[in-house]
Amino acid sequence: TAPRAPARRPQGVVRGPQQFTALAGGNRAALVHNSKIQRDGSYAFNYETTDGQRRQESGQPSSSSAGSIVQTGSWSYTGSDGKLYEVQFIADEFGFRPVGDHIHPAHQQAQRQARLLAGQRQVRTQRAEQLSTRAQEGRTREQELRSRGQEVRTRGQEGRIRQQETRGKVDAMRAQQDRQQQRNRRESRFP
Numbered sequence: 001t002a003p004r005a006p007a008r009r010p011q012g013v014v015r016g017p018q019q020f021t022a023l024a025g026g027n028r029a030a031l032v033h034n035s036k037i038q039r040d041g042s043y044a045f046n047y048e049t050t051d052g053q054r055r056q057e058s059g060q061p062s063s064s065s066a067g068s069i070v071q072t073g074s075w076s077y078t079g080s081d082g083k084l085y086e087v088q089f090i091a092d093e094f095g096f097r098p099v100g101d102h103i104h105p106a107h108q109q110a111q112r113q114a115r116l117l118a119g120q121r122q123v124r125t126q127r128a129e130q131l132s133t134r135a136q137e138g139r140t141r142e143q144e145l146r147s148r149g150q151e152v153r154t155r156g157q158e159g160r161i162r163q164q165e166t167r168g169k170v171d172a173m174r175a176q177q178d179r180q181q182q183r184n185r186r187e188s189r190f191p
Contacts, residue, residue, distance in 0.1 A: 041069060053077045068093045094118040 035045040046056035057073030069092075076086040087100040095118075097111050 051078075062092060064093060 033046050033048065037043045040061060042058070042060035044056075044058040046054075048054045053076070055073070055075040057071060059069045059071040062068045062070050071091040072089065074086065074088040076084060079085050083102075085100065085102050087098050087103070089096060089098040091097070095114055097115070099108075
């Protein structure tokens with residue numbers, strides 16, 4: 001096999017206080033002002049290049065059950081036309097949503113539509129969860145009613161058993177009384 005060429009260092013990787021970014025005009029040194037990564041998955045960084053480019057971003061785990069990271073940030077640069085272009089963004093489970101004066105209106109309308117659809121999807125999800133909870137509560141109530149019905153049936157059976165036992169005792173007492181009366185009649189006939 002042929003010897004492997006040494007791996008090239010990718011551009012744009014933070015290696016200390018400077019970061020090189022690839023630009024159409026060549027590499028520009030970037031001073032890293034802040035770069036933090038927390039144990040919970042949150043992070044933050046920002047930098048500015050010598051030619052005035054700026055970038056800042058932060059991210060943190062989403063509070064939703066989607067398990068995503070919510071990222072927010074912005075960047076700015078001076079275009080070849082001399083204008084300053086600024087973009088702010090949010091990226092989360094609903095997608096990447098940039099905001100800037102130079103972004104085409106059709107893209108902004110598509111973003112509004114995406115937010116509307118995401119909101120509707122969230123409402124449907126909440127309603128489905130509520131219906132599921134209500135259905136579970138209904139099943140629980142139904143089980144409780146069945147259990148109460150079983151208790152009533154059991155009590156009814158116990159009552160019938162007691163009635164039968166009482167009838168048995170009453171019948172036994174009557175039978176004893178009848179036998180006693182028969183004895184008394186026999187004795188009264190034959191003194």
